[in-house]
Amino acid sequence: MKSLRSGWHLAFMAMIAAVAGLSNPVQAALFGGDDEARRAILELRQRLEQSQNATRLLIEQSVQSQNQTQNQAIAQLRSALLDLQGQIDRLKSELALSLGEQERLARDLTELQLRQKDVLSTVEDRLRRFEPVPVTIDGRVVMVEPAEKADYDKAMALFRQSNFTAAQSALESFVLRHGTSAYVPSALFWLGNAQYANKAYKESMGNFQKLLSMAPQHPRAAEAMLAIANVHIELKDMDSARRTLEDLIAAYPRDDTAVTARQRLNRLQ
Structure with a gap:
């Protein structure tokens, strides 16, 4: 706008100069005739046109300059x-990548926590398999490992089914595998009975004697002595049978087995 005003100002000044320059010809026309007046008018027109053209040129130049400046x-x-849109797009892309990475990390963390939970649960389950558990064996509460209990229960299940051959094998394996188990005295007792049923009398007597040596106060100790007496009878060793019955009555006089021992001793005499 300032340039445009300058252009109009220059044009206006040019017009004033032209009119001033024509004052002498007009005066000459008043005293010199029509020809001079016409020449003066023509010159005025030419100068006016030149001024208008100059003014138009100045205006066009000003407008062109303004247009160039605006463009x-x-x-x-x-x-x-x-540039700003490019920066915004890059930021959006980086943000999307960051959000995607965060989501991936969150999924990885969740999966890791789940796997950790599964591992801990598995470890706890395995530890529980090895933790001692309380069981009642022949009237006694003892602590045994789950594997011991499983092997003993399996062997006794065979014994209760009267599968004495399989029970003997299972009980022999138990004693070898779990030699320090609290089940061992009871396992020896039932192993002796399985061997007795299988007519392995000497082996049977050996295991009953191991029981008495290991746990003389065991709830089935008196029964083990009675079983030893029965083995002597099967082996036709009546003297040893009588001595064993007498020892039983002396060692466990109040045990119910002592009553059976007295009856059997009376029959042997």
């Missing part, structure tokens, strides 16, 4: 907007 400003603004 340059618009181009710079567009370039700045394009």
Whole structure:
């Protein structure tokens, strides 16, 4: 706008100069005739046209300059907007990648926590398999490992089914595998009975004697002595049978087995 005003100002000054320059020809026309007046008018018109053309040229140049300035400003603004949009797009892309990475990390963390939970649960289950558990054996509460209990229960299940051959094998394996188990005295007692049923009398007597040596106060100790006496009878060793019955009555006089021992001793005499 400032340039435009300057152009109009220059044009206006040019017109004033032209009119001033024509004052002498007009005066000459008043005293010199029609020809001079016409020439003066023509010169005035020419100068006016020249002034108008100059003014128009100045206006066009001013407008063109303003348009160029505006176009340059618009181009710079567009370039700045394009750069800003590019930065925004890059930030969006980086944000999307960051959010995707966070989601992936969150999924990985969740999966890791679940796997850790599964591992801990598995470890706890395995530890529980090895933790001693209380059981009642022949009227006594003792602590045994789960594996011991499983092997003993399996062997006794065979014994209760009267599968004495399989029970003997299972009980022999138990004693070898779990030699320090609290089940061992009871396992020896039932192993002796399985061997007795299988007519392995000497082996049977050996295991009953091991029981008495290991646990003389065991709830089935008196029964083990009675079983030893029965083995002597099967082996036709009546003297040893009588001595064993007498020892039983002396060692366990209040045990119910002592009553059976007295009856059997009376029959042997």
